[in-house]
Amino acid sequence: MNQSIHFDTKQNIFHLNTKNSSYIIKILKDGTLSHIYYGKRLRRYHGSKSYIFVDRGFSPNPTLEDSTFSYDTIPQEYPTNGDGDFRTAAYQTLEGNGSRISRFHFDSYEVIEGKQKLQGLPHTHAENKGDAETLIIHAKDAVNGLAVELQYTVFYHADVMTRSVKFINETSQSVKLLRALSMNIDFRDPDFDLVTLYGSHNNERNAVRRKVVPGIQSVESTRISSSAHQAPFAALAKPDTTEFHGEVYGFQLVYSGSFLAQVQLDSYETTRISMGINPYDFSWKLDSGESFQTPEAVMTYSDSGFGGMSRQFHDFYRKHLLRGSHKDRERPVLLNNWEATYFDFNEEKIVQLAEEGRELGIELMVLDDGWFKDRNRFESSLGDWTVDTGKLPGGLERLSEKIHALDMKFGIWFEPEMVSEDSDLYRRHPEWCLGIPNRNSSYGRMQLVLDLTREDVRDYLYDSISEVLKTADVDYVKWDMNRNITEPGSKELPEDRMQETGHRYILGLYELMERLTCDFPDVLFESCSSGGGRFDPGMLYYMPQTWTSDNTDAVSRLNIQYGTSLTYPAVTMGAHVSTVPNHQVGRITPLKTRGDVAMAGNLGYELDLNALSKDEKREIKAQINFYKKYRKLIQFGNQYRLINPIEGNEAAWMYTDKEQSRCLVTYVKRFSLPSAPIRILKLNGLDPASLYRDLETGECFGGDELMYAGISIPRVKEDFHSMTWVFEKVSEDKIQ
Incomplete structure (x- = not known):
């Protein structure tokens, strides 16, 4: 194993190394953790970039003895609030006496081989014994007794580091966390461009690049979802960085809820980047003896441009994030019935589609929305996961048998997190919805959100879904989520914990997915949120691929798939060929172009095969044969973006x-x-x-x-x- 973490007792520095990068932290005289360097690998650091302390007007000092020492000007590892650093804080606490001031000072450290699990959260993992080494820095607040563990894991060969933070209340009193970000870096360098991914439904993950200027620039989600509107990703690149050359730092949060990614350039040309759970509408009460674990942030540095950054993310996620039996398997070519039939189908129609698909080389038939009780319109039936015998008189079992008899796999659509008011579930348990007492709940896609903070709700969903998966011999699940959360509140939480609802919802979602994916290891789960509305590393930990966008137009997909590929490998991206005129934008594009673009991910088809001409079917069959021949190359090879x-x-x-x-x-x-x-x-x-x-x-x-x-x-x-x-x-x- 390469020893990747060193502590220099003479200089009081931690020196972390990957194969091609170094990260250096210094313990200052009062125990403050200061950031020294992150970038191209240094064999050894002798102190050339030592900090020069200067007396700065309006930058307060913690002691009278030294007017040059100020938290306001020190490049910090995990900055606090209210004691002299006027820049944005990485964390903030609220004590019983009303104090919102806290400062951690270095206490001790330990280095462990491998990587610890993050309780209740998705996280990257070390496959083999020598893949990773972890530094845990223990720090404490001498006044209020709160303790913290700053966790740094170095994946040497992957050229990636991960960071997270654990808060521990070792006091006898309750403490509230008002802000708990996962990482912070202060670069003593103002010369960066910021790259982020923005969008909307049907237009996700468009890359945008802008100069970092004095002040604060940020992207965030307040939707209790990583969202289609901003992605939990940010990159800092030097202005001359291109796809193939130059320095870039990539940061991504392994989390599926509300997030904040923020860059601040201060008056003395220090660039602070921080990332974590969005402090908006968030707090977490820590009773005595309790702890709080932040999500994990993934960081990588490349001096080979954006392409180098992307390939490091791709390899790392394939090896150290994805799990389960499908992790390294080639993904099947699928046919989804949605755009072919919408709600208007029966067993005969689905079997006919599957028969046509088999002749063309399709390997998986997916039955989308509309298979369950009375589900003929968007307003009804979500939550009632029992089969509609009017459409499927033999149930899912008979349909599955017929699909498997064609030597094809069988898949099915769920939207477990939602409920319709017109449903048996809602009529039995209206209290199972998220909401605030005495306030009306907002609707999204004519549906409400189930309260996944509740154990009884999660148990109901587990029992309902697992019954379907067992009885119908299901090979694939498309897990959809078609609205964001409003009126975040749980009827089971006390008033002083109501702002924990958003994060508790995500923890509940993770627990449910962990149970299902572990108990059904041979089922291929695909995450979806009206397309790519929750495409994030947290979901990929449970479900190794995501439906990239509901927009299947090949021309639109060029930008969407380009932005997605900045961090995600092709094997995680669902990409389908659909009919023309395209149902989202009305564009007519050649079948060849639709196929070539969809082959940049996990290929599928979403159209009525029975309505195609013989020539079109021959072309699709040729596409599928071509894709299968090069599927492994696409899904597990190195990707190079040649033209943006x-x-x-x-x-x-x-x-x-x-x-x-x-x-x-x-x-x-x-x-x-x-x-x-x-x-x-x-x-x-x-x-x-x-x-x-x-x-x-x-x-x-x-x-x-x-x-x-x-x-x-x-x-x-x-x-x-x-x-x-x-x-x-x-x-x-x-x-x-």
């Missing part, structure tokens, strides 16, 4: 295997332009010393030639046009 679709009219990306022996390249043009120039596409990630054969034409080119000179893209006068190339390494002595 946000910046122009085109997009291009490619996948290589780990041995650099094979690559698949995709190019898409939105609009045909008059007098268009001939475009050159430069590949990446190949062996420059090897020769590669174009499998379509048989022509051979050097890896250096493909990467540095590039390939000429044929000029085609057609909107929404796509092309693919496959190159395989060949020995020069085999070339005729």
Whole structure:
């Protein structure tokens, strides 16, 4: 094992190393933890970047003896509130006497091999004994007795570090946490761009880049969901950083609830980045002896541009976040009936779709919304997870048997977290909904939200879902969540804990998913929230893939899938071919383009196969055969983004295997332009010393030639046009 954590007793510094990066913390004279460095690996730190203390006007001092020492100007690891640092705090407490001031000072540390589990929360893990090493810094508040553990796990070979914080109330009194972020870094450098991912339903994870300027810039969700509107991700990049070159720091929160990611540039050109649970409408009461664990933040540094950052995230999540029997399995090509039938289906229609799908090579038939009791409209039946025998007289069992008899797998849709007022469940238990007494509840998609903070609600959902999974022999579950939470309150929580509702809801959700995914390990679970409204690492811990967006339009998907790929590997992204005109935007695109774009994730189809022509069916069959041939390469290979679709009219990306022996390249043009120039596409990630054969034409080119000179893209006068190339390494002595 590489020893990745060192403590220098002479300098009082912790030096953390991954394969290519270093992170350095210094203990100052009063026990304050100060941030020194994060960036390209240093063999050893001798103190070249030592902090120069200066007397700054309006920066208060904790003692009279030293006017140069101020918390307001020190680059800190985990800054507090109210005792001289006027920048944003990483945590804040409220004591019984009304005090909101606390400061932790270093007490001790320990280094452990591997990585601890985070109780009740999703977390990354060390697969093998030597994968990770963890530093736990113990600190205490000498006045109120509150203790904290700052946890740093170093994944040496993955070039990733994770951080989280545990608060422990060792006092005899209750303490409230008002703010409890997972990480903070103070860079003594003002020269950054901030990259985040914004969007909306049907338009998720659009990348936006802007200069960090004095003041505060932040993204957040207050929806008790990671949301389609802002993603729990932020990157700090140097202004000259590109896809292939330059320094970038990526940060992501392993959490599915309300979050905050914030950057503050202060008057003395220190850039503070912090991330964690959103303090908005949050507090947590810690009684004596209780503890609170924050979610985990994942950090990675790359000097190889955004592409290098992405591949580090991809490899790390595939190896150290995803779990279960499907983690390393190739994902099946599926057919979903929703856009083919909506609520209007019966057993015969679904079986006919499956039969058509089998002939084309589809491996999984998914029955979407509408299979349960009286579910013929959005206003009814959520919560009543019993089969509608009018549509399925033989129940799910007979339908499943018929699908399996076709040598296909069978999948089903649930929306467990919601309830309709027009349902047997709501009529029995209206108190099981989230809400505030004496206030009306808001509706979203004509439904209410079940109170997952309650154990009886979670038990009901577990029993209902597990009964379906057992009796119907289900292979796949699409877990949907089609609204965000308003009026957050639980009828079981006392008044002084009502602001815990949001986080307790997420903890309850995690507990339910843990039970189901562990008890049904062979079921492939896919997370969905009206598409990508809850696409986050927390959900991937339980469900190894997510429906990327309800928007299946290939042109729209270029931006959506580009932004998603900044942190998530292709094997986590559901991507389907749907009918035209597209149901979300009305666009008509060629079937080939729809297929080429959908192959950038886990391929599926969402259309009425019975309505297609023979030529269209032949084309789909060819698409599926092609995808299956290169599925492993796409889902588990290295991805290189070649052209950013946000910046122009085109997009291009490619996948290589780990041995650099094979690559698949995709190019898409939105609009045909008059007098268009001939475009050159430069590949990446190949062996420059090897020769590669174009499998379509048989022509051979050097890896250096493909990467540095590039390939000429044929000029085609057609909107929404796509092309693919496959190159395989060949020995020069085999070339005729």
